[in-house]
Amino acid sequence: MKIERKSKFYVFLIEILWCVFFLALSSIVCTHFFVKGSELKDEAINKSNATIIANNVAETMRISDGVMNDFQEISTGHFQKQIEKYTVDVHSVSLNDNYREHKIQISINDKILIEYVVVSEVN
Amino acid sequence: MKKEKSNGITIGYASIITVFMILIFVTFSILSFRQASSSLSRVERTIEVLNANYEADTAGMKMKMKIDDMLKNSKTIDEAIIAIKNEVESINIYDNMVEYTIIINDKAKLEVLLTIDQIEMKSEINSWKIITTNEEGYTQQGFDF
Numbered sequence: 001m002k003i004e005r006k007s008k009f010y011v012f013l014i015e016i017l018w019c020v021f022f023l024a025l026s027s028i029v030c031t032h033f034f035v036k037g038s039e040l041k042d043e044a045i046n047k048s049n050a051t052i053i054a055n056n057v058a059e060t061m062r063i064s065d066g067v068m069n070d071f072q073e074i075s076t077g078h079f080q081k082q083i084e085k086y087t088v089d090v091h092s093v094s095l096n097d098n099y100r101e102h103k104i105q106i107s108i109n110d111k112i113l114i115e116y117v118v119v120s121e122v123n
Numbered sequence: 124m125k126k127e128k129s130n131g132i133t134i135g136y137a138s139i140i141t142v143f144m145i146l147i148f149v150t151f152s153i154l155s156f157r158q159a160s161s162s163l164s165r166v167e168r169t170i171e172v173l174n175a176n177y178e179a180d181t182a183g184m185k186m187k188m189k190i191d192d193m194l195k196n197s198k199t200i201d202e203a204i205i206a207i208k209n210e211v212e213s214i215n216i217y218d219n220m221v222e223y224t225i226i227i228n229d230k231a232k233l234e235v236l237l238t239i240d241q242i243e244m245k246s247e248i249n250s251w252k253i254i255t256t257n258e259e260g261y262t263q264q265g266f267d268f
Contacts (some may be wrong), residue, residue, distance in 0.1 A: 015133050019141035026145040033152035040159035047166045051173065058177060099188045101181075114170060116177045119184035 046086075050106040050113035053083055057090070058118045061102045068092075086113075098122050176253065179225045179233040186211065186223055187237060187246060194244045203244070221246060231255045 061068075068090060071079035079090040089105040104116045190207055197203035204216055215222040219241065225233040236250035 011133050012135070012137075015135050015137050019137050022145060023141055026148055030148040030152040033156045037152070037156040037159040040156070040163045044159065044163040044166045047163070047170060051166070051170055055173065095185075095188060096192070098191065099184065116174065117181050118177060119181050119188070121184070121187075 046108055047113050049084075050086060050108070053086055053088060054104055054106050054114045054116050057088055057104050057106075058102075058116050061090070061104070061118050061120050064120075095119070175227050176231075176233075179227040179253075182225050183223075183233050183235050183251070186225070187235070187248070190221060190237065190246050194239065194246065197244070200239065200241050200244075203239075220249065227253065 068079045071081045071088075071090060074080050077092045079092065081088040081090075085108055087107050089107065091103040091105075093101045093103075095101050098121055100120050100122060102118045102120060104118060105112055106114045189211060193206045193210060194200075194203045197206055200219075207214065207216060207221070211223070213223060219239045221237040221239060223235050225235070227233060231253055233253050234250070235248070237246040238249045239246055
């Protein structure tokens with residue numbers, strides 16, 4: 001009787017071990033999917049926010065004839081502004097007396113998320 | 124004897140529960156990944172559309188700049204109109220109006236109508252609009268999701 005009990009316990013133990021092994025194996029795959037999903041979701045949120053910021057800046061450039069009041073001038077024709085965790089860079093080049101070209105870049109941690117080129121007319 | 128032949132692999136309640144748990148984990152993780160992936164592709168598609176819109180807008184403004192330059196360098200309006208017609212392709216000039224179209228993509232185009240100020244010899248925007256075929260939910264601001 002004693003031998004039979006040990007054998008049953010042994011079989012159950014082996015089954016549990018197999019279960020733990022497969023659970024651990026599937027956890028690795030699932031965690032990988034969850035992490036990748038989370039990274040993609042963060043990228044989507046960042047790009048979506050960057051689009052809104054870039055649109056606002058681009059429209060402001062067009063309406064205000066390229067005048068950048070609330071931007072900090074880094075170098076000649078290079079203006080910068082920080083909006084939350086996003087860095088807005090504007091590189092302005094004069095095309096002629098009346099027109100200016102603005103290259104708008106939205107980046108996060110030196111990674112460029114979005115880039116627009118807008119031409120404004122100076123009245 | 125039968126148990127010994129099965130090499131210790133038995134199917135009990137624990138195995139069934141484990142299989143069920145693994146199925147749930149895998150399903151939820153794949154759903155999460157697919158949702159994030161489709162969300163990112165939607166955002167990238169919108170960025171693509173907006174980028175095309177701004178590219179067309181820039182092209183339109185550069186065309187206006189070219190027209191302004193020609194008006195500025197001409198002595199009379201007739202001379203300017205001839206110069207514009209010779210230099211710029213796909214442009215319509217009638218009365219004091221200049222009309223041109225910039226193709227954004229196969230579903231949208233930018234139509235520009237400028238008025239020529241004969242006294243100051245420069246152009247002013249009369250109309251600046253994006254015309255869409257509105258197919259597949261395409262709008263001026265991108266796709267409707």
